[in-house]
Amino acid sequence: MNVTVFGIGYVGLVQAAVLSEVGHHVCCVDVDAARIEKLKQGIIPIYEPGLTPLVKSNFEAGRITFTTNAEEGVNFADMQFIAVGTPPDEDGAADLKYVLAVANTIATHMQSAKVIVDKSTVPVGTADKVAASIQQALTAKNSELSFSVVSNPEFLKEGSAVADCMRPDRIVVGIRPNDNSQHIQETFKDLYAPFNRNHDRIIFMDARSAELTKYAANCMLATKVSFMNEMANIAEKVGADIEHVRQGIGSDSRIGFQFIYPGCGYGGSCFPKDVQALSKTSEVIGYQPELLHAVEAINQRQKNKLFEYINKHFKGNIKGKTFALWGLSFKPKTDDMREAPSRVLMESLWAAGAKVQAFDPEAMEETQRIYGSREDLALMGTKEAALKGADALVICTEWQNFKAPDFDLIKAELKQPVIVDGRNLFDPERVKAKGIEYYAIGRGLSVGGE
Ligand SMILES: NC(=O)c1ccc[n+]([C@@H]2O[C@H](COP(=O)([O-])OP(=O)(O)OC[C@H]3O[C@@H](n4cnc5c(N)ncnc54)[C@H](O)[C@@H]3O)[C@@H](O)[C@H]2O)c1
The missing domain is CATH 3.40.50.720 (NAD(P)-binding Rossmann-like Domain)
Incomplete structure (x- = not known):
């Protein structure tokens, strides 16, 4: 399958590398021209065990490409991953400006139906926001193209990101109520089939539950750490x-x-x-x-x-x-x-x-x-x-x-x-x-x- 990934950081680059490793063709788009240039020269901008050989070999095999040209990325694939940052804004909420900017880019350039996939960690309701923003842009240009927005949060751990993506514990796919659930389920089963052979790891649910699942997982882990630190302070x-x-x-x-x-x-x-x-x-x-x-x-x-x-x-x-x-x-x-x-x-x-x-x-x-x-x-x-x-x-x-x-x-x-x-x-x-x-x-x- 062809996949485009917007945002080539820890999540986007690792996902692109493992998807291309199993045979998919991946177009990587980032606004950071220096980063894209380095990647084209085989220089990997982050340290992650096992990532460099994976990116280089798939780049040489032509299964992974790098560009700053968003239009090229949008037209490359039906499936568009959003893996840009969601840093905290001044009051701690996740800042969605990068996610919404990509949504707008996709809406601007799309010439056929798209499945837009939220890989970034985003607050509950973001899939609806992304959909509304795309719909608004399409309506403004009198376009009747169809699209779905799917929440597919990423659970990789830095330090073992490649292994985590190659053998995920689970693959959560959240579908919005009015989207074509059957088509989306089939698409995701095809995309992730190579990572899903040992046993079925895909958990389908609604988009809001998928968005909350990601936060619940990280908050649970953070709670374990703080709990132990509290015990440590008492122990002392x-x-x-x-x-x-x-x-x-x-x-x-x-x-x-x-x-x-x-x-x-x-x-x-x-x-x-x-x-x-x-x-x-x-x-x-x-x-x-x-x-x-x-x-x-x-x-x-x-x-x-x-x-x-x-x-x-x-x-x-x-x-x-x-x-x-x-x-x-x-x-x-x-x-x-x-x-x-x-x-x-x-x-x-x-x-x-x-x-x-x-x-x-x-x-x-x-x-x-x-x-x-x-x-x-x-x-x-x-x-x-x-x-x-x-x-x-x-x-x-x-x-x-x-x-x-x-x-x-x-x-x-x-x-x-x-x-x-x-x-x-x-x-x-x-x-x-x-x-x-x-x-x-x-x-x-x-x-x-x-
Ligand atoms: N890092 C992790 O371990 C991890 C794990 C799971 C989920 N996540 C989530 O995944 C998301 C991405 O995290 P990350 O650590 O990979 O971020 P990152 O900062 O490493 O990478 C984000 C990339 O997006 C690019 N970008 C910004 N705007 C863009 C645009 N309009 N078009 C194309 N590219 C654009 C940036 O230039 C940057 O290269 C966040 O929501 C994060 O919470 C991260």
Whole structure:
């Protein structure tokens, strides 16, 4: 099948790559000319495991093309994916201007019937808004072309996006009441057949339920994280170790071990904005989303936790100190720094007059892009180099190669043997036996507790 994808970011590029890999032909359209030019030259603008070879081989095979020409994209396929960003506006609601701009583009150029697919995470009712906007544009040009708008939210995880799209847990397809449900169901079964062989993963529902499903999934996961961080903060105050508690509750199959790691807060482009956006949707309809507000407030507080430990350890004397920082991306296996806890920490340290020597396996370029060159930030080539002459080591991201470091080297390189660990990577006894002071999240009296 032919598919056009508007918005070639984390979602659009990965979807385009996996769809072309199974034999579909995909036209990728983005307004960012530099990004499209790079893609044509085989330069992949984001880091995502397995993505580069997939894009390159399908580009060479002619199954994936890149353009800034929207008209070309609209006329390429009956199926038009919208995968543009939906960032929060000033009051936290999802800003739909990019989604509606694409809708307008499609309406302007379409010369045959289209199935328009919302891949972006959008508030309930957006499929109706997109449909109304297209209808208005068609009516204005006296066109009677038919179209449907389908909600097909994306559930990929950055860091394993290719694998997630190749083997999705589920494929949610939301159809609007007056659209041709049978035709849409058949189209989606054909499109996703290669990903649906092992067992049927497609769940058909109405468009509003599909839109809410995406928010409900992300808000549930964010709630798990904030719940564990709340428990960690309680554990710290009562002298318990949250890591023992985690093992104790995860072994209950109703709870499970997934997504119950305490830490220095969730970040990324999805959880923070999606919790905010669903809160806003709820408020607009007159419902107070108390749980969602608490999830967000706990997360904001948790992002300050590492700075609080540092401040406590150095008794407020942070000015002029240098901190080694391991991990800048919001989670491992991505270069995405959106809402990353490392940013909150660095900005607090800079405001207090400290310097940062940072290392991340993938997010150095992105850090440079965001912060530019500044005297209080040194981007180091290795995690060991980041330690040299620093007053303490702080860990913000649980990259694999941070998990078994040379503690003797850490002790030798740091001015003071202190580790502040936002991801609970180490056994406190082992670190302390090396003569290093160890602060971690919710680990009781032994490690920086009250
Ligand atoms: N990143 C994730 O892990 C993830 C997962 C699931 C869902 N989502 C959702 O998917 C959507 C996209 O997220 P993302 O992280 O891929 O965004 P992104 O910022 O990485 O990419 C968006 C792209 O859209 C392009 N764009 C903007 N306006 C355009 C237009 N009019 N025409 C063509 N291209 C245009 C931008 O230039 C950019 O390249 C968001 O709604 C997000 O919430 C993201």
